[in-house]
């Protein structure tokens with residue numbers, strides 16, 4: 046197999062594994078994730094400092110399969126966008142929280158590959174019919190963004206989905222026209238602080254929890270620049286070598302700041 050075919054094959058395997066894993070998370074009550082030593086559900090949201098008022102309003106169980114990397118709401122509220130794309134929205138918790146927190150928000154669209162997570166999202170939104178009027182959920186592959194009819198948005202959010210993208214250059218190139226000229230791409234994910242062991246990124250399994258596909262800051266800056274965008278800021282939230290959990294703020298190059 047030549048290099049291109051090997052990459053194509055890896056990308057297909059990765060997409061399949063991710064979709065199966067996230068679908069399975071929804072159907073295994075405690076099974077799939079119980080051995081994994083990570084906070085889940087309400088405890089995870091509280092530890093990430095999501096507002097207690099929003100957490101209290103959630104119907105029981107609705108945060109069990111949420112996997113945010115950080116609480117994006119303070120930054121999003123400060124940006125006050127009127128339109129948002131939530132890429133890799135999972136069960137649409139951030140999507141809903143954005144509507145609840147932003148009175149000026151007109152429209153938010155959540156995209157995810159997992160039909161099961163999206164079904165949980167639709168179920169959640171049935172409890173919030175007023176907020177749901179501003180929300181559209183769509184099953185879509187983030188690796189093929191140009192294949193959907195998406196409006197430009199003032200904010201594009203990726204809370205834990207960026208490192209799952211295989212071809213990041215293609216992704217940024219397809220995302221470029223979806224971000225308004227003054228818009229912000231807001232990513233919460235891991236950045237490498239040290240090199241990963243040789244061959245680590247060649248294993249699909251190592252990508253599933255956002256590490257195998259992580260870039261270091263220089264690699265990220267290069268691919269962002271090559272796609273015609275620019276990094277405005279990288280804020281380290283937590284250092285857990287060989288990675289740091291980060292807030293990454295990206296804009297168009299042309300913007301004044």
Ligand SMILES: C[S@@+](CC[C@H](N)C(=O)[O-])C[C@H]1O[C@@H](n2cnc3c(N)ncnc32)[C@H](O)[C@@H]1O
Nearest residue numbers: 067111112113133134135157158186187205206
């Ligand atoms: C770590 S979870 C974060 C989910 C959500 N943002 C949250 O905070 O709960 C990553 C999400 O990305 C989605 N995802 C992964 N690869 C994708 C792809 N190629 N296209 C669309 N969604 C994808 C997964 O289904 C999952 O919902």
